Amino acid sequence: QVQLVESGGGLVQAGGSLRLSCAASGSILSINTMGWYRQAPGKQRELVARISSGGVTNYRDSVKGRFTISRDNAKNTVYLQMNSLKPEDTAVYYCNLAFTFANYWGQGTQVTVSS
Secondary structure, three states: OEEEEEEEEEEEOOOOOEHHHHHHOOOOOOOEEEEEEEOOOOOOEEEEEEEEEEOOEEOHHHOOOEEEEEEEOOOOOOEEEEEHHHOOHHHHEEEEEEOOEEEEEEEEEEEEEOO
């Protein structure tokens, strides 16, 4: 069993910064991808950024240059540094851990950006 525990969400003004963390525990395979997704009210969940165990990263276009994903493999933890936040970044952010044949989600953390 795998558990993901997120932290770091909150309320911030536009232009501000937040850092999300997600710690994974349990039976974690060494080859995996960790990532962040978000879901705004009335919208589908979308990929924000992800990083492989080898350090390869992917970002959605709207966050490139503002968000940075990183991970500490020794701690099974992934981070999302979010700078220059915009009101349209407001959503529940979910941590994801993916293996070849399994997929796990955190409980979500709210990020609200006020204008």
